[in-house]
Amino acid sequence: MSFSQLLADTLALLADNAHPFYRSLATKLDGRIVVFEIDINPVVLRFENGAHFIDDEVPLSIDLALSTDRATIVELVDGDALLIDLVINDKLKLTGAPDSLAIFHEAMLIYVNALTREKAAPAMYQKFTGH
Amino acid sequence: MSRTDSDSDSRYANVNAKASVLTSGSIVSKVSNSSEKVFSNAVRSNYVRASAAATAKEWFHFLIFSDEAHILINFSLMNQNARGLAQQTLRLTILINQGDGWQGEVIELPGPEVVPGELRLGNQQSYFDYRDGYYQVRFQGSQGIINLDLVPAVDGVFANTVSLDHSAHLKWIGVPRLVANGQISWQGRQFTISQAAAYHDHNWGEFLWGRDFGWVWAIIVPDRTQRYAAVYTRLTDCAAHTTLSEALMVWQDGTYLCTFRDDEVQTQIDFVDTMNNPFRIPGVMKLAVAGAHADIPLVNIQATNRIYCADISIRCVSLAQIGVPSDGDILSVSVLNESIGEAEFRLASDTQTAVQASVAFVEQVQVIRSL
Numbered sequence: 001m002s003f004s005q006l007l008a009d010t011l012a013l014l015a016d017n018a019h020p021f022y023r024s025l026a027t028k029l030d031g032r033i034v035v036f037e038i039d040i041n042p043v044v045l046r047f048e049n050g051a052h053f054i055d056d057e058v059p060l061s062i063d064l065a066l067s068t069d070r071a072t073i074v075e076l077v078d079g080d081a082l083l084i085d086l087v088i089n090d091k092l093k094l095t096g097a098p099d100s101l102a103i104f105h106e107a108m109l110i111y112v113n114a115l116t117r118e119k120a121a122p123a124m125y126q127k128f129t130g131h
Numbered sequence: 132m133s134r135t136d137s138d139s140d141s142r143y144a145n146v147n148a149k150a151s152v153l154t155s156g157s158i159v160s161k162v163s164n165s166s167e168k169v170f171s172n173a174v175r176s177n178y179v180r181a182s183a184a185a186t187a188k189e190w191f192h193f194l195i196f197s198d199e200a201h202i203l204i205n206f207s208l209m210n211q212n213a214r215g216l217a218q219q220t221l222r223l224t225i226l227i228n229q230g231d232g233w234q235g236e237v238i239e240l241p242g243p244e245v246v247p248g249e250l251r252l253g254n255q256q257s258y259f260d261y262r263d264g265y266y267q268v269r270f271q272g273s274q275g276i277i278n279l280d281l282v283p284a285v286d287g288v289f290a291n292t293v294s295l296d297h298s299a300h301l302k303w304i305g306v307p308r309l310v311a312n313g314q315i316s317w318q319g320r321q322f323t324i325s326q327a328a329a330y331h332d333h334n335w336g337e338f339l340w341g342r343d344f345g346w347v348w349a350i351i352v353p354d355r356t357q358r359y360a361a362v363y364t365r366l367t368d369c370a371a372h373t374t375l376s377e378a379l380m381v382w383q384d385g386t387y388l389c390t391f392r393d394d395e396v397q398t399q400i401d402f403v404d405t406m407n408n409p410f411r412i413p414g415v416m417k418l419a420v421a422g423a424h425a426d427i428p429l430v431n432i433q434a435t436n437r438i439y440c441a442d443i444s445i446r447c448v449s450l451a452q453i454g455v456p457s458d459g460d461i462l463s464v465s466v467l468n469e470s471i472g473e474a475e476f477r478l479a480s481d482t483q484t485a486v487q488a489s490v491a492f493v494e495q496v497q498v499i500r501s502l
Contacts, residue, residue: 079414
């Protein structure tokens with residue numbers, strides 16, 4: 001499973017099962033464009049009017065870029081590495097204005113914490129890791 | 132709080148003076164009756180509840196202390212709502228410390244067989260099952276294989292209902308000493324458990340993780356040559372500023388001896404060491420929970436009643452964390468800090484003074500909010 005598919009499936013899960021948290025996430029990121037570059041392939045995430053959109057066309061103006069590889073994402077989610085260590089060691093690069101970085105970090109915490117409460121989330125993640 | 136030997140000695144003298152007004156015969160009779168009641172209640176009451184209440188929680192907890200490893204195994208049953216439907220979820224938590232660090236995982240067991248009234252919980256491959264006077268604990272998964280038999284070696288105790296906050300409560304049964312035998316294979320490591328000391332408790336109640344409560348649970352487990360086991364419980368508010376209830380239970384030679392309660396117990400918990408980036412499960416909790424440090428507790432307990440005086444000092448040396456998403460607040464996680472350490476245990480009465488150095492385990496609950 002691609003990162004794009006994992007993002008799409010998990011956000012759809014939250015929109016369906018955990019709407020208050022999804023709404024909180026959508027409010028936090030409303031109008032912002034985040035580009036994930038995972039193993040080079042770009043995934044563009046934007047929220048508008050309380051809904052999310054995912055595509056692979058990178059617009060001229062973006063708010064934040066996260067660049068890493070699949071193995072690093074697995075390290076992060078499995079707890080084998082801390083986010084701060086990955087950033088310091090340039091294994092995960094975050095680029096954006098400070099307020100965008102802060103908002104993205106808060107949104108990521110909402111996203112991850114919401115998924116830890118969803119029974120279907122581990123199976124989606126396992127498809128991504130291939131284990 | 133610092134204590135001196137002279138402080139302790141004067142306290143023992145007071146206990147001895149109080150105890151001396153009772154005849155030795157009446158002391159023995161009182162303890163014996165209490166013990167039988169505790170034992171029969173504990174045996175009768177230890178079965179799967181599997182309450183259908185939305186906030187019901189129930190878990191069966193095993194700690195094994197062998198020369199090769201300290202092991203925590205927890206079968207936890209809870210009700211979760213998914214798409215408006217209540218579902219019973221059974222999670223197995225395994226923590227293993229072999230002296231060079233922690234390993235472990237939180238595993239959701241598919242297809243759990245939950246039969247209220249039975250003392251068995253799990254699925255075909257992974258379960259615990261009490262039969263013929265001992266617990267079989269089995270796990271089979273990609274992480275490894277666990278094959279343990281645990282034989283209770285002391286009377287159990289059925290504790291009264293304890294309140295966690297305004298509407299929440301917890302009941303529990305504890306067996307502070309079992310003898311464990313078996314084999315464990317975990318992520319490439321294999322070891323044999325032979326005549327190891329172990330602890331078991333069963334907890335159930337209705338509450339929401341993340342509400343205004345916390346606890347400290349400390350267990351002193353004797354080895355084969357030692358006489359005393361002890362369990363300390365302290366229920367507090369979330370910030371641990373207010374103690375709701377406190378108790379220290381002591382067993383001697385396999386028999387329940389006495390309980391010190393509330394005003395009879397004084398506890399001091401200090402944090403003298405900090406652990407950077409402690410082992411935390413599930414692994415995703417390192418991403419979900421802010422903070423990469425944990426304080427390692429140093430626990431001192433003094434307890435005095437009419438007959439006995441107990442002093443316990445527990446110095447924890449290593450800690451692992453289990454993260455449990457809070458039920459209400461999405462950005463908060465209840466973190467169970469599981470510490471192993473060494474305890475010095477001293478018990479005195481008018482007729483005897485016992486001193487014992489044992490292995491100890493301390494569990495503390497704290498709520499961490501990420502934003």
